[in-house]
Every structure is written in C-alpha cells, then in structure tokens.
Amino acid sequence: MRVVTIFHTGAELETEKAEWSPSVETGLPEIDRQHRQLFELAASFRGEGDQIRVMKTLAQLADYANTHLRDEEAMLREIGYAGLAEHQRQHAQFRAMLRQLLDDARKLSLDDIASRIKDLINGWFYRHILTVDIEYVAQVKAYRESTAPRH
DSSP states (O other): OOOEETTTTSSSSTTTOOOOOHHHHHHHHHHHHHHHHHHHHHHHHOOOOOOOHHHHHHHHHHHHHHHHHHHHHHHHHTTTTHHHHHHHHHHHHHHHHHHHHHHHTTOOOOHHHHHHHIIIIIIIIIIIIIIIIIHHHHHHHHHHHHHHHOO
C-alpha cells in the first residue's frame, strides 16, 4: 500500500521510501543541495550489508544532518531572521531524534534501522522543509538581493 500525505503547498509525501523530490526545493541552491544529500543518504539504507557499514552510514547521515542544520541556522542568523529561535528549537528536536536513533541502532535489526531512518527523513524532515523552511525563503532571497554588488 502506498501512503501519501498532501501538504498545503500541493507537495506529496510518499512514505514508502526516502526520496528527493523537486516539490521540496526551496530555490536556495546550497540549501537544496544539502537537503538532497540528506535524502540520498537516507535512501542508501536498504537493510542490506553488515552492521558496521550500516552504523558508519548512520553516523555519516547524522554528521551531515548536523552540518546542514548548523549552516542553515548560520544563514538565518546572518539575515536577522525573526523566527530563528523557533527554528533552532525544531532543529534541536531533530538532533535529539537522531541521537536517539544512534543510541537505539545497536539494538535494532538492519531493516529496523533503515525503516526508522526513512520514517525520520520522510516524516519530520520532509514536513519541516515544506512547512518551516519554506517560511524563510523569501526573506533570504530579499536579503541576498539587497546585499548583492551593484554593477
């Protein structure tokens, strides 16, 4: 069965797989590149391979996610984004979920790890992009236009 969630933006979320979709592009190339990389890392979990490879890939995903969240928060700080504190609170929630998954992973089967990663990326992360990240896009673009060198 295919489960689809449709957001107010018209974007659909298919929860069977962690997969990048153009519907989550923000129009900010560096942010889109990082979001896409996170989806690609999540999609690489298939419940196959050995425990060591899976744990290394999980650690890589967590590390990259933390890098992305840090970069995004720095960008929002630079533009004086009024919603930064709430955005950081939500990022802290995501970091806590990643830490919990890392802690639990040693007790989980490879299939369970893959499933939890896909749930986290397809669920929380996807919704965060479509409902929270999208709120800062116009302000970031306006800031960049106002500070771009004039020719």
